[in-house]
Amino acid sequence: MQTNSLANPGPLGLMGFGMTTILLNLHNAGFFPLSSIILSMGIFYGGIAQIIAGLLEYKKGNTFGVTAFTSYGAFWLTLVGILMLPKMGLAEASDA
Numbered sequence: 001m002q003t004n005s006l007a008n009p010g011p012l013g014l015m016g017f018g019m020t021t022i023l024l025n026l027h028n029a030g031f032f033p034l035s036s037i038i039l040s041m042g043i044f045y046g047g048i049a050q051i052i053a054g055l056l057e058y059k060k061g062n063t064f065g066v067t068a069f070t071s072y073g074a075f076w077l078t079l080v081g082i083l084m085l086p087k088m089g090l091a092e093a094s095d096a
Helices: 010-028 036-060 063-084
Strands: none
Touching: 010 036, 010 063, 036 063
């Protein structure tokens, strides 16, 4: 008999999504400029940490958790790329 001794990755994925969403919405509401804090949260907490949580959900056999966390993690990484690649001169800005 094999036991699954992995911790529940759900809180990590949910916190990564929630905290990053709150910070981005505070920027969208005009309270803060788009700074390295928001972009870093998008890369590391909203992006990479959620993808890791999704991979751990895969290990636990939770299809919904895999799909939700890896999709949202990829979304946050893509959003930061859309914002930063033109500023770094690596791509053209998208149309308004």
